[in-house]
Structure formats: structure tokens, C-alpha cells
Amino acid sequence: MGTITKALEMLNCFSRKRPEIGLSEFVRLTGRDKATVHRHLSELEQNGFLEQHPVTRAYRLGPAILRLSAVRETTNPLRSVVRPIILELSNEVGELVHFSMLQGLSLSPVHNADPRIHGTQVFFDEAELLPLHATASGLAILAFSPGKFVDRVLARPLQRFTENTITDPDTLRDMIAKVRETGFSFLEQGFDKEVTSRGVPIFGPDGTVLGALAVAIPHTRLTDEKSAAALAVLRKGMVRITRSIGGTIPPEHAHKWCIDD
Amino acid sequence: MGTITKALEMLNCFSRKRPEIGLSEFVRLTGRDKATVHRHLSELEQNGFLEQHPVTRAYRLGPAILRLSAVRETTNPLRSVVRPIILELSNEVGELVHFSMLQGLSLSPVHNADPRIHGTQVFFDEAELLPLHATASGLAILAFSPGKFVDRVLARPLQRFTENTITDPDTLRDMIAKVRETGFSFLEQGFDKEVTSRGVPIFGPDGTVLGALAVAIPHTRLTDEKSAAALAVLRKGMVRITRSIGGTIPPEHAHKWCIDD
DNA sequence: GTTTTATGGTTTATTATTTGAACCGTTGGT
DNA sequence: ACCAACGGTTCAAATAATAAACCATAAAAC
Numbered sequence: 251m252g253t254i255t256k257a258l259e260m261l262n263c264f265s266r267k268r269p270e271i272g273l274s275e276f277v278r279l280t281g282r283d284k285a286t287v288h289r290h291l292s293e294l295e296q297n298g299f300l301e302q303h304p305v306t307r308a309y310r311l312g313p314a315i316l317r318l319s320a321v322r323e324t325t326n327p328l329r330s331v332v333r334p335i336i337l338e339l340s341n342e343v344g345e346l347v348h349f350s351m352l353q354g355l356s357l358s359p360v361h362n363a364d365p366r367i368h369g370t371q372v373f374f375d376e377a378e379l380l381p382l383h384a385t386a387s388g389l390a391i392l393a394f395s396p397g398k399f400v401d402r403v404l405a406r407p408l409q410r411f412t413e414n415t416i417t418d419p420d421t422l423r424d425m426i427a428k429v430r431e432t433g434f435s436f437l438e439q440g441f442d443k444e445v446t447s448r449g450v451p452i453f454g455p456d457g458t459v460l461g462a463l464a465v466a467i468p469h470t471r472l473t474d475e476k477s478a479a480a481l482a483v484l485r486k487g488m489v490r491i492t493r494s495i496g497g498t499i500p501p502e503h504a505h506k507w508c509i510d511d
Numbered sequence: 512m513g514t515i516t517k518a519l520e521m522l523n524c525f526s527r528k529r530p531e532i533g534l535s536e537f538v539r540l541t542g543r544d545k546a547t548v549h550r551h552l553s554e555l556e557q558n559g560f561l562e563q564h565p566v567t568r569a570y571r572l573g574p575a576i577l578r579l580s581a582v583r584e585t586t587n588p589l590r591s592v593v594r595p596i597i598l599e600l601s602n603e604v605g606e607l608v609h610f611s612m613l614q615g616l617s618l619s620p621v622h623n624a625d626p627r628i629h630g631t632q633v634f635f636d637e638a639e640l641l642p643l644h645a646t647a648s649g650l651a652i653l654a655f656s657p658g659k660f661v662d663r664v665l666a667r668p669l670q671r672f673t674e675n676t677i678t679d680p681d682t683l684r685d686m687i688a689k690v691r692e693t694g695f696s697f698l699e700q701g702f703d704k705e706v707t708s709r710g711v712p713i714f715g716p717d718g719t720v721l722g723a724l725a726v727a728i729p730h731t732r733l734t735d736e737k738s739a740a741a742l743a744v745l746r747k748g749m750v751r752i753t754r755s756i757g758g759t760i761p762p763e764h765a766h767k768w769c770i771d772d
Numbered sequence: 773g774t775t776t777t778a779t780g781g782t783t784t785a786t787t788a789t790t791t792g793a794a795c796c797g798t799t800g801g802t
Numbered sequence: 803a804c805c806a807a808c809g810g811t812t813c814a815a816a817t818a819a820t821a822a823a824c825c826a827t828a829a830a831a832c
Contacts, residue, residue, distance in 0.1 A: 297520070314619065319579075321572060322530075351574040456565055546781085
């Protein structure tokens with residue numbers, strides 16, 4: 251593993267639950283030597299990717315991150331485009347709707363909206379990388395990705411999150427085939443024990459899968475009507491997001507979502 | 512220079528004007544070997560900090576940046592806090608208002624708002640790192656930073672941006688002393704030939720300078736009333752931002768901005 | 773239609789950077 | 803007064819980064 255990757259992996263240690271990390275904790279998290287970790291931290295800090303609290307000496311994400319995200323958003327808006335759409339959709343279906351991007355072999359959450367109308371809510375940590383094999387979003391992405399990519403994802407060890415998580419590659423392939431047919435992914439309690447999800451892929455300007463839109467429904471609240479409403483919302487959201495970001499739905503797949511230009 | 516810094520510097524090559532960069536262009540920008548640059552780019556991409564356009568093969572900032580900025584904003588909101596305040600202030604004074612954070616020895620713009628009521632507008636690229644010695648924001652920061660830090664900034668070569676840019680360390684020290692006295696920084700055509708700026712420092716929770724708030728006024732539109740209005744707006748903005756982010760204005764300086772808790 | 777020049781990407785021995793055990797100085801608890 | 807945990811530093815040894823030469827492709831130039 252290269253030095254750069256080691257440093258970048260340290261940035262990925264931060265999450266909503268763990269916004270500040272000290273040297274020793276980093277050593278524990280990464281399993282690397284203290285001197286190494288310290289040098290990496292210093293270098294990240296000098297470049298503004300981290301900043302150090304002057305008294306606690308703990309590190310947190312720095313201003314460079316903010317600036318770069320602003321650059322990306324002004325030149326290639328995604329969050330700002332997706333945010334209002336997600337909000338509207340979540341109100342319509344009355345459940346948590348979220349959009350994630352494909353990042354390597356994982357999902358990187360971009361935005362989620364939760365209409366706080368119910369007592370029970372789906373917990374969603376926007377800060378965590380999500381697995382492809384155990385989420386509706388992931389299955390939606392895999393279903394419209396090249397076979398080679400699917401092979402690579404299924405070849406590695408597949409983590410089990412609940413007793414319902416499917417970790418058998420062949421079963422997953424069957425599910426993916428079904429998603430590819432219908433255009434929508436289904437997942438019951440695969441990542442979170444209490445949650446059922448529905449997802450659709452989102453295609454980018456070049457016609458390749460860029461991310462996925464999904465609805466997460468508490469298992470207790472799942473009915474046929476709810477499920478149908480989720481699919482309707484996903485279909486609508488897919489069309490709007492694709493249009494807004496200048497995406498292209500591959501013509502050979504378009505009919506699955508009744509898209510008729 | 513460490514490998515990590517080299518890789519992070521490549522990320523800093525991106526700006527609003529240069530949102531996509533190819534391998535060869537990177538080689539030109541960094542002056543490093545092609546093989547080296549390519550390996551760095553690959554490593555950044557594998558970790559989601561860059562993504563590669565599948566057909567043009569050019570690189571742009573990736574999803575990891577978006578996710579990390581979301582983490583920072585949820586755990587330590589700054590942009591979202593500052594945005595509405597800046598907007599209101601810019602409408603009030605009728606000029607461009609911007610907030611920047613201190614990042615190493617430079618300024619990292621966080622947000623700016625421009626009330627598009629005038630024909631001429633100040634151009635402001637949110638994507639560029641700004642110098643401390645040639646901006647009102649920078650002077651405001653230097654005036655309330657430890658002497659050691661000022662020494663470090665003034666010791667390095669000071670770039671000249673216009674014929675009015677002050678690059679003499681002693682003159683700059685005089686100016687900084689005056690800012691420290693009055694609480695407000697003044698700069699005429701130091702960074703942009705057509706622009707005059709006023710700035711104030713913003714203090715963080717630990718009482719150290721975190722960034723600066725500034726108003727940029729086209730030189731042609733500058734009057735005494737405008738200048739007074741700018742100072743009033745800066746004072747108000749400083750108080751509001753400091754309060755919102757839980758900052759602490761050092762008691763020995765507070766009187767400069769007529770802060771009476 | 774061939775040549776030239778640009779691009780992105782890869783390989784290799786050589787070189788220089790990264791690494792980690794042991795060390796130091798503080799702080800906070802017992 | 804002691805111990806443990808923390809952040810940080812040092813320096814020889816080991817590993818990873820480097821740069822020249824190379825390949826393939828595509829678009830201009832001739």
C-alpha cells in the first residue's frame with residue numbers, strides 16, 4: 251500500500267460519531283506506528299486537510315476540504331441539485347430518501363432527507379461508507395455495472411451486517427439479475443435489521459452508473475401501498491436527477507423505468 | 512517534501528477555472544515526472560478523492576471530498592452558519608462580502624455573497640488560495656496572530672500582485688500594528704487593482720484567530736459613507752459569526768469593536 | 773497516406789524516502 | 803512519588819518512491 255493511500259485512509263476515519271481523533275487513537279485505528287501516523291498527520295495538517303485543536307491536540311478535518319468541495323460543487327453541482335429533489339421526494343413518500351455516489355468499491359452518501367412525521371425513524375449516518383452488496387443502492391448500481399466490476403466486488407470477502415445479510419455471491423448474482431430486469435432493487439433487512447429498502451441506479455452524462463437513489467422504510471411500516479409509493483417516487487426522482495445533472499439513461503435500459511423521450 | 516504533500520498539492524491545482532486536469536497538464540503544473548504524477552493520481556482516485564472521466568481520461572475532484580465536507584459541516588458547522596449572515600450583510604452594504612479561513616500561511620475562502628445591484632462587480636474566485644500579506648482579510652488575521660506567526664509569514668518572499676501591493680516587511684509591520692490598534696484592516700488595491708477592502712478578524716472557540724470577514728469595494732465606488740457602512744457591517748458580522756460558532760473574542764481586544772458583554 | 777506530435781499509461785533498476793523501536797517531556801490519576 | 807497515557811522526536815534499516823526509457827493510441831501536419 252502506498253503512503254498516499256495510508257494518509258487518505260486516515261481522513262476516512264472521521265465520521266459524525268468520531269469528528270475529532272487524537273494521535274494515539276489514530277494509532278489504534280490504523281494499526282500503524284506512532285511515528286508514521288504522526289508524520290502523516292502533520293503533513294495532512296500542513297496542507298489544510300486537517301487542523302489541530304491547540305489545547306486538546308486532537309485532529310479534525312480542515313478548511314481545504316471545504317474549499318475543494320466548493321470547487322467541485324460550483325463546477326459540477328450535485329449536492330445542491332440533488333438536495334431539493336430528495337427533500338420533495340421524502341415528503342411525498344413519507345420516508346427517508348437518500349442519494350449515494352459510487353466511490354471505488356463502496357457507496358459514498360451524498361445527501362439524505364427524512365420527513366420527521368413518524369415516531370420511528372431510520373438512522374442514516376451520512377458520514378459512513380456503505381457496502382455495495384448489502385444495500386439496495388449497491389444492488390441497483392451493481393445491476394447496471396460491467397460484469398467485470400461485479401466480479402471484483404463479489405470476489406472479495408462480503409461482510410455480514412445482520413442475520414439477513416446475503417453474503418453468497420451466487421445468490422447475489424441472482425438478485426442482481428432480477429434488478430437488471432425490473433430496474434428496481436429490493437433489500438429486506440440486509441444492512442440494518444429493522445429496515446427494508448428500494449433503490450434505482452442513477453446514470454451520469456456518459457451513460458455509466460454514477461450512484462443510486464434509495465428509499466429506506468422501517469420494516470414495521472412496510473405495506474404493499476408503501477412499497478408501490480416508494481417505487482413511484484424512485485422512478486420520478488431518477489428522471490429528475492438524471493435530467494438535472496445532464497445524465498444519459500442507456501436506451502437499451504430506458505423502458506424499465508417507462509422513460510419515453 | 513513528503514509524498515503525501517506532493518499528492519495533496521495536486522488536489523490544490525483544481526479551481527473554478529480549472530475543474531478538470533489531464534495527466535500531461537498535471538506534469539506541467541507540478542514539474543514532476545510523468546510516472547510519479549500518474550501513480551499519485553491513481554492513488555488519489557482509488558480513494559475517491561479524484562475521479563477520472565471514462566472517455567477524456569481527465570481527472571476531477573471526487574466524491575470523497577463531498578463526503579468529508581459533509582462530515583465537517585455536520586460536526587462543526589461553519590459554511591452553513593456563515594452563509595446567511597454573509598448574504599444579509601452584503602445586501603445591507605451593497606457590496607461583496609466574503610469570509611475566509613486561515614489555512615497554513617494562506618487564506619482559504621469559505622463563502623462570499625455579492626448583491627448584484629451594481630454594474631461593476633468585484634470578481635472573487637472562491638476556489639483560489641489567497642495571500643495573507645496582500646488582502647485585508649490577511650492583515651486582519653496577522654494583526655491578531657502571535658508574533659512568531661507574523662515573522663514566518665513576512666520572512667518568506669512576498670508576491671507582488673499590483674503596483675500597489677506592499678511587499679516590504681517593515682511597512683507591513685506598521686500596517687499590522689495599526690490594524691491591531693483599530694480592530695479593522697484597510698487595503699487599497701493591494702491584491703486587485705480596482706478593489707479596496709476592509710476586514711476584521713474572526714476568533715474561534717479557543718480565542719485564537721480562525722479567519723476573517725471582509726468587504727470588497729470597487730475603487731471607483733469608494734466614498735467615506737461607503738467606507739463607514741462597510742465598517743459597521745463588519746462589526747455586526749463579526750459579533751454574529753463569533754456568537755454562532757461559539758467563538759471567544761479575547762477580552763483585552765474586545766473594546767476595539769465596542770463589544771460589551 | 774505517411775509522419776509527427778500529442779496524449780495516457782507502464783516498466784525497471786536506482787535512489788531516497790518512509791519506517792519503527794527506543795527515547796523524551798507532560799499531564800492526570802492513584 | 804509513582805505509574806500510565808498522551809503527544810511528539812530521533813536515527814539506522816528497510817521499503818517504497820522515483821525517473822528514464824518504453825508502449826499504444828489518437829489527432830494534427832505534411
